[in-house]
Amino acid sequence: MASGGARTVCRAARLAMMPGAALARPLTSRVASLAAGPTAATKTTATATTRWISTVGARQAADTTSFDDFVAEVEKNQAAAAAATATAKKAAASAAEEGEQQPPRWSYTPAAMKAPVSMQRPKDPKRSIWHTNEDPEVLDQFYARFLGTHGPRLLPDELKWLAVTHKSFDQGRRGFNDRLAYLGRQAIILEVAKNIVSGSQAPAPAPDAYGRQPFEHPSLAALENFAEHQPADVISREKMCKLGMELGLLKVMRWKPRLPENLSGSGVEVVLSGAIHAIVGAVQLQCGAEVASRVIQEKILKRLNN
Numbered sequence: 210m211a212s213g214g215a216r217t218v219c220r221a222a223r224l225a226m227m228p229g230a231a232l233a234r235p236l237t238s239r240v241a242s243l244a245a246g247p248t249a250a251t252k253t254t255a256t257a258t259t260r261w262i263s264t265v266g267a268r269q270a271a272d273t274t275s276f277d278d279f280v281a282e283v284e285k286n287q288a289a290a291a292a293a294t295a296t297a298k299k300a301a302a303s304a305a306e307e308g309e310q311q312p313p314r315w316s317y318t319p320a321a322m323k324a325p326v327s328m329q330r331p332k333d334p335k336r337s338i339w340h341t342n343e344d345p346e347v348l349d350q351f352y353a354r355f356l357g358t359h360g361p362r363l364l365p366d367e368l369k370w371l372a373v374t375h376k377s378f379d380q381g382r383r384g385f386n387d388r389l390a391y392l393g394r395q396a397i398i399l400e401v402a403k404n405i406v407s408g409s410q411a412p413a414p415a416p417d418a419y420g421r422q423p424f425e426h427p428s429l430a431a432l433e434n435f436a437e438h439q440p441a442d443v444i445s446r447e448k449m450c451k452l453g454m455e456l457g458l459l460k461v462m463r464w465k466p467r468l469p470e471n472l473s474g475s476g477v478e479v480v481l482s483g484a485i486h487a488i489v490g491a492v493q494l495q496c497g498a499e500v501a502s503r504v505i506q507e508k509i510l511k512r513l514n515n
């Protein structure tokens with residue numbers, strides 16, 4: 210009985226490691242299949258894969274309402290939720306203390322994080338000089354260019370600044386966008402993969418010289434498209450950086466290039482594409498996957514293709 214149990218776990222674990230299965234099934238169902246044994250695990254994989262392939266109508270959904278109307282609706286819902294929390298917070302704040310107003314966290318380096326003496330000994334002091342944007346108005350203009358008229362109100366102030374803050378800025382003492390960028394990048398890759406799968410079918414491979422029949426299934430047919438296109442080609446770092454440049458992201462980006470006179474030598478491509486990923490990640494955390502999906506499709510992928 211013990212060895213049978215071990216085999217059950219191994220088989221379920223192998224199923225969970227298959228790339229398709231990992232994409233298709235949420236963790237809870239994987240855990241459930243681990244508990245239920247091999248037959249149940251196989252069944253879950255099959256249905257879940259089919260469901261993932263068939264939910265790719267993102268583009269059709271995007272055509273129904275304009276992005277601005279859609280976002281206005283989202284904003285209304287958010288405002289209602291924010292009002293509810295604001296009343297609760299106000300009560301707590303007035304109870305805590307009255308009068309003393311802290312400046313927003315993005316705008317200053319906390320005193321306790323500063324060493325009494327600077328340990329920096331730059332070889333060329335001129336290279337230490339780099340000015341970044343401090344004006345919320347300028348930042349809002351960027352978000353409006355990127356996400357449309359409702360863009361500046363999609364995210365709270367702290368998140369808006371955090372998403373455009375690279376870890377080279379202020380030695381990372383005001384937070385930075387690495388983890389938001391990781392999340393956003395995964396969301397973008399998923400959207401691109403959905404577009405590739407739902408795109409025009411790749412031509413069937415040439416008949417086999419030995420008459421062998423490959424396994425065929427309607428759900429798997431579209432996967433052939435990945436042989437021709439990969440998400441990495443569609444959203445390469447160069448294209449993302451170019452999009453960021455066109456939107457004026459460089460003007461609001463908070464970073465410190467190693468060589469102010471040679472930005473590409475300082476990794477401007479990584480920094481700008483990372484910030485775009487981070488904004489998507491922030492939108493996804495703040496407004497949910499549906500809004501993030503539309504931002505990716507309409508505000509990024511459409512622009513990359515033109």
Ligand SMILES: *[C@@H]1O[C@H](CO)[C@@H](O)[C@H](O)[C@H]1NC(C)=O
Nearest residue numbers: 468470471472473474475476
């Ligand atoms: C910029 O820096 C890179 C990497 O350090 C170097 O390869 C390139 O030649 C530099 N460009 C200029 C114009 O100095």
